[in-house]
Amino acid sequence: MSTEAVKHARQLLLKEYRGVLSTHSAAMPGFPFGSSVPYCLTENGWPLILISRIAQHTKNLKADPRCSLLVAERGVEDVQANGRLTVLAEARQLDDASAIDAAAARYYRYFPESRDYHRAHDFDFWSLQPVRWRYIGGFGAIHWLDDVALSNPFTRAGDAESGMLEHMNDDHAAAIAHYVERAGLPSAPAAQMVGIDSEGFHLRIGQTIHWLAFPDTCDNPGAVRQALVAMARR
Template sequence: MSVSAAKHARELLLKEYRGVLSTHSKSMPGFPFGSVVPYCLDEQGYPLILISRIAQHTHNLQRDPKCSLLVGERAAEDVQAAGRLTVLAEAKQLDDAQAIEAAAARYYRYFPESADYHRAHDFDFWRLEPVRSRYIGGFGAIHWVDQVALSNTFAGESELSMIEHMNADHSKAIAHYIELAALPAQSPAQLVGIDSEGFHLRIGKSIHWLAFPTLCNTPGAVRQALVALAHADVWPVNNDA
């Protein structure tokens, strides 16, 4: 398994924000049960989901936490030639108050509408802890990936501070990023996440991840990358690919 395969697999997980969660059916033993779920990545780089206590997949996970999450390139014209990733994982419900608070703060940025039904109904946060992943980058590019996750260096106050600053003071820069990346120019458009490899934009109700031209391990490096992108004529090539 190459380092680039792990990186490309993680980038696909970052770029997408919904997938098919497959669990072991409780009511139909022996059969897999698939359902569509939105997700974002937590501070450890693990998929974070918010699911109802009465949902079938929740009952399944309570009985057997082994599951998988399948994500693929959105709007792919040739699904067999497109990238896709199957993450085999152990699902764990968050029960620590501090962990739930941190999960809610992150998840609500990505999916603000979820705050209402989370408070009004019986929904809980679950983390999918990857065990092994199968990445297909197209014909002939097939890899088992043992480590797909990468911890977010900035998770917490550092990330929130950068996000709030960009959204409050640099809307023109955000609009320029959207134009450079040829993303839909819809409103509202805001940064919702920053990691060492790139950043997430929420445009309308869609989530888009854009890669930095190089790895950014400090807030200063992130600032330099965002300033450079705000003045760029084209989106720069990722030098870490």
């Protein structure tokens, strides 16, 4: 397995926030059914989706949980040369109250508009547990990968992530604006930091999500602080 391919595949999964969910059609047996869904990642690094109970893809998953999520690189003119990742997975509806609460808190940070329709309508959280991955990084860069997901150490260990996010958004808006400027991202509306993992962090600008990489992998909050300071001083 190519270590570089695994890294690039995971970075693509982090950089994007929507994909095409393909399920086995219950209404038309034998045919795949594709639908567009936003996602963020669970503490295990698996795609987390919020879908309506009356949606066709939900009915399909209840009948057969085997599915795939296609994630393609944004902003590339040649669709044959862009990066794309297909996650073959088993979909699992979250039914434990604490797991649902944790998923909601995380998902709302990425997609705050989902809070209203989640409460007002019959929507449920599902995680997509990866079985295998197919990554294409461009012409000739084609890989079957068995293990791409990486657990988030800051979500799993006492939810240090929430504290770091609150600190950055409340006390370091200027640093966040600097990250935005250095990355060439839109300066308005003001960016909010919505996720931190060992390899980088997510910013939400309006309804768009962007992921920026740390200079080096961070396995503790102290290392994250050093990385963010270094990026702010560039």
